[in-house]
Amino acid sequence: MAKQCGECGIKLGFRSLNHIDGVDYCDECAPRIKADSVKRKELQKAGVQDIFVVTMSDPPDKLVHKTLGPVSARAVVKLDILQDFFVNFMDDFGGRSGAVQRYFKKAEKAALQELRIEAAIVGANGVVDLRANYDLMEMKQGKIILVNMTGTAVRAATAQDSVTGPPGTVG
């Protein structure tokens, strides 16, 4: 089987193998992927909490002045229900649904973190139009929760409350 570039899909010869984070890339894509990979690791360390993420496309407290294209992220969390079931056996308020809820929250948090990193890589300071899909899947190894998130990366300024103008006025 001929290998393909993980980015552009071009067929790779034996001489042009650039292995980055477990995937092969062509000579053209490799430098960019490598730079992103380095950036991603830096961002994971530094944190990206200052990047805002909202479900609306036009948040009232932000002035979006540039869109930078779609960003996406996913997170997978394996459920350890048996363990949690016994924990919750003694907890009248939690119960099994409470435990599952916590796993969803955990997966959601992880996906949001990834999405913020992807946004930071393209130079955004926010993500608008967030869409999230949640799946509970039965695997051989047990149940897993899969969270998929997509949004639009943007550059935005904080909108100043205008005393003089009506809403929507920039001044």
Ligand SMILES: [Zn+2]
């Ligand atoms: Zn390529």
